[in-house]
Amino acid sequence: MLEFNDVTKIFNSDLLKKPFIALDKVSFEIKPGEVIGFLGANGAGKTTSIKMAMDFIRPSSGQISYHADLGRDKVDAFKRIGYLPERPFFYPHITGREFCHYMGSLSEVSRKSIIEQIQYWGPRLKIDFALDRVIKSYSKGMLQRIGFLATLLHRPKLIILDEPLSGLDPIGRKELKDIITQVNKKGVTVFFSSHIISDVEEVCSEVIFLEKGKLVFNGEVQKIINEHLKMESIVRYVKEGKVLTHKVADNEKRNFIESLIKNNFELVSVTPEKPTLEEIFYKVKSS
Amino acid sequence: MMYLNKIAIIAYYTFREIIKSRVLLNTLILGLVLLFTTYVALSFTYGSPERVTLDFGMGMLSLSSVGIAIFMGVGLLSKEIESRTAYMIISRPVKRSAFILGKLLGLGSILTLNIFILSSFTLFLYFFVGGEFQPLILWTILFTILESLLVLFIVALFSLLAGQAISVIMTIGLYVSGHAIHSAKEALADKSIVLNTLLEAYHYILPGFYKLNIKDFLLYQKELPYMYLLNIFTYGVIYSVALILLSVIIFERKNLD
Numbered sequence: 001m002l003e004f005n006d007v008t009k010i011f012n013s014d015l016l017k018k019p020f021i022a023l024d025k026v027s028f029e030i031k032p033g034e035v036i037g038f039l040g041a042n043g044a045g046k047t048t049s050i051k052m053a054m055d056f057i058r059p060s061s062g063q064i065s066y067h068a069d070l071g072r073d074k075v076d077a078f079k080r081i082g083y084l085p086e087r088p089f090f091y092p093h094i095t096g097r098e099f100c101h102y103m104g105s106l107s108e109v110s111r112k113s114i115i116e117q118i119q120y121w122g123p124r125l126k127i128d129f130a131l132d133r134v135i136k137s138y139s140k141g142m143l144q145r146i147g148f149l150a151t152l153l154h155r156p157k158l159i160i161l162d163e164p165l166s167g168l169d170p171i172g173r174k175e176l177k178d179i180i181t182q183v184n185k186k187g188v189t190v191f192f193s194s195h196i197i198s199d200v201e202e203v204c205s206e207v208i209f210l211e212k213g214k215l216v217f218n219g220e221v222q223k224i225i226n227e228h229l230k231m232e233s234i235v236r237y238v239k240e241g242k243v244l245t246h247k248v249a250d251n252e253k254r255n256f257i258e259s260l261i262k263n264n265f266e267l268v269s270v271t272p273e274k275p276t277l278e279e280i281f282y283k284v285k286s287s
Numbered sequence: 288m289m290y291l292n293k294i295a296i297i298a299y300y301t302f303r304e305i306i307k308s309r310v311l312l313n314t315l316i317l318g319l320v321l322l323f324t325t326y327v328a329l330s331f332t333y334g335s336p337e338r339v340t341l342d343f344g345m346g347m348l349s350l351s352s353v354g355i356a357i358f359m360g361v362g363l364l365s366k367e368i369e370s371r372t373a374y375m376i377i378s379r380p381v382k383r384s385a386f387i388l389g390k391l392l393g394l395g396s397i398l399t400l401n402i403f404i405l406s407s408f409t410l411f412l413y414f415f416v417g418g419e420f421q422p423l424i425l426w427t428i429l430f431t432i433l434e435s436l437l438v439l440f441i442v443a444l445f446s447l448l449a450g451q452a453i454s455v456i457m458t459i460g461l462y463v464s465g466h467a468i469h470s471a472k473e474a475l476a477d478k479s480i481v482l483n484t485l486l487e488a489y490h491y492i493l494p495g496f497y498k499l500n501i502k503d504f505l506l507y508q509k510e511l512p513y514m515y516l517l518n519i520f521t522y523g524v525i526y527s528v529a530l531i532l533l534s535v536i537i538f539e540r541k542n543l544d
């Protein structure tokens with residue numbers, strides 16, 4: 001849908017300081033249907049990349065192209081993209097509902113359809129109660145929710161979310177992750193950035209990993225996890241009325257289980273130990 | 288068609304946002320204060336009360352709308368970029384030029400409305416003290432609108448290039464010199480050809496605000512030829528269009544960081 005081709009961004013903010021390379025020849029493609037996690041520590045270049053994808057700033061070199069499934073040209077493609085900025089801040093004196101009508105009408109959505117979308121997503125995003133309050137009274141989490149609602153109004157094909165989970169409480173994070181999954185099931189491609197690896201692991205099918213402006217990994221989440229499976233298993237069994245767990249290397253698994261059975265302990269489960277994405281990235285980085 | 292539609296949407300919500308932020312309430316209060324002080328001033332002055340009312344009213348009208356134009360205009364675009372509300376609009380199928388035109392149209396309508404409110408206060412008092420209608424009153428109001436729009440376009444353009452404080456200072460500088468240039472020309476006329484030519488060239492490059500000031504003609508009930516008024520009007524419009532065009536060109540290339 002959207003493709004980065006050798007995109008470099010250099011900031012020359014200060015004449016005296018030397019130019020800063022925020023993004024260094026980054027290439028990747030957003031494929032339709034996926035939930036793509038855009039990972040990287042603070043300052044890795046995620047927001048910079050997203051700003052270029054949205055044409056707020058322009059690359060120093062390289063190209064960003066919108067494929068035909070999004071639109072003929074940039075303005076046409078933007079009819080099918082929903083975007084949520086990193087620190088949402090909207091017009092303070094209008095109400096949440098007015099804001100939605102403003103955004104929806106700019107995206108060429110009919111009034112009727114905007115009302116329908118608000119009715120559908122408002123309760124799901126738990127923001128319906130505040131729609132008639134002015135936005136300056138909203139909390140950070142509420143801004144995030146109304147912003148999310150606005151990104152869905154025009155039934156986009158692709159949504160680009162910059163750190164959508166930051167600033168939310170644990171319940172809010174869970175709810176938003178569920179909605180991301182829901183939206184994706186309706187056929188919307190989701191591209192979201194995060195510096196928290198476990199969030200990405202939970203909801204994403206693909207991951208793009210940036211470090212200090214360089215692309216270090218790009219691929220399917222399940223595939224990398226399987227590639228980095230540890231040769232270990234967790235065995236759970238009952239001993240004297242208590243459930244115990246024990247980690248064994250795969251080559252000793254058989255012996256361990258046989259000894260359990262021999263000693264008449266009840267076996268509960270044997271599961272292969274999966275590494276977390278976090279562990280994999282640390283391993284990849286240090287090697 | 289869609290393009291114009293989007294300009295209208297942005298202008299509408301800009302207008303709404305400003306109305307809801309209650310700036311216009313200040314205008315209303317200012318109007319009442321103006322009415323009151325003029326009324327008080329009338330009892331202290333010897334001149335004809337109609338003239339005093341017009342002089343005072345139109346003067347305040349022009350100052351207050353230029354003030355609003357400067358202080359609201361300087362943040363109109365730059366605050367949107369800074370607080371990233373512009374992202375919400377530019378990320379929609381909206382051309383950058385439509386964004387800027389919508390914003391300017393929105394605040395421009397506020398300025399116009401403000402002038403209508405304040406001038407109706409003044410005219411109310413003017414007719415109350417026995418003033419008579421003259422066509423030049425309408426021209427003065429029109430030129431006041433044009434003046435405040437010009438100031439708005441100037442400050443908005445500066446705010447795309449420099450910080451807010453510098454933009455305000457430069458705009459005030461241009462406004463003051465654009466008025467003073469006329470007296471300078473009269474005082475220095477015939478003293479030096481070079482100086483004269485320079486002053487003559489001024490209004491082609493920098494805005495000649497003095498042209499829009501026809502209050503003296505109004506006060507002393509002089510006539511101004513229709514063609515002359517139309518010329519000034521055209522000058523203001525062309526100057527405005529040039530300023531807007533320049534802002535659009537700069538904004539199209541700007542990194543919205």
Ligand SMILES: Nc1ncnc2c1ncn2[C@@H]1O[C@H](COP(=O)(O)OP(=O)(O)O)[C@@H](O)[C@H]1O
Nearest residue numbers: 011013022040041042043044045046047048544
């Ligand atoms: N306008 C700018 N001028 C100079 N440096 C910038 C600018 N914008 C971002 N940077 C730098 O680029 C790097 C990447 O920033 P960013 O893309 O915001 O990171 P992330 O979103 O991954 O946390 C940071 O080191 C940041 O300081």
Ligand SMILES: [Mg+2]
Nearest residue numbers: 046047086163
């Ligand atoms: Mg960021």
